[in-house]
Amino acid sequence: ETGVTQSPTHLIKTRGQQVTLRCSSQSGHNTVSWYQQALGQGPQFIFQYYREEENGRGNFPPRFSGLQFPNYSSELNVNALELDDSALYLCASSWTSGYSYEQYFGPGTRLTVT
Amino acid sequence: EDQVTQSPEALRLQEGESSSLNCSYTVSGLRGLFWYRQDPGKGPEFLFTLYSAGEEKEKERLKATLTKKESFLHITAPKPEDSATYLCAASISGNTPLVFGKGTRLSVIA
DSSP: OOOOEEEOSEEEEOTTOOEEEEEEOOTTOOEEEEEEEOTTSOOEEEEEEETTEEEEEOSOOTTEEEEEOTTSOEEEEEOSOOGGGOEEEEEEEEOOSSSOOOOEEOOOEEEEEO | OOEEEEEOSEEEEETTOOEEEEEEEEOSSOOEEEEEEEOTTSOOEEEEEEOSTTOEEEETTEEEEEOSSEEEEEEOSOOGGGOEEEEEEEESSTTOOOEEOOOEEEEEEO
């Protein structure tokens, strides 16, 4: 069974630029959630995708957008980067059905905005 | 507003010194309470899910319990390799996003 993978591992961008982060969900999972984790804080929910459609969104501006592909992999796009966007971006996959709600996280992408 | 609060923020233990981490939650209709372990710079690693008050789960030196207002993660005879940040998260329905606490940073000294 393949776990959740994310790429790239680290990324350095300049304020105002755009960035795309990628996530491959765990085998058999159909839902992907993205979280932002600032240093010393718990992860904050950005949005979730189920069957290629956005299925919920946290308190993040529209410049944060995403996609889910037919193979359930996903992208997180951030436009007009700001210094406060520097964080660890986490992708979590899960199976939407039944009683089990566990979300399994990838290793994260560390984004630094200068 | 749904909220998860963890205490203490940081905990330093001697090897073998048992203790408990607390997670209190204020959510409208808890469907699941999750515990994760996170090592520095890495993604959270799933430990336990608890679904109803009175439920307990164990894994090696860790035991998680759940009441109607809070959850505890008990660490028995910890070892230095148990050093990590332990995150608690709540789900209010189905596959909805998790609401996380800020975590407890545990250090176990040999």
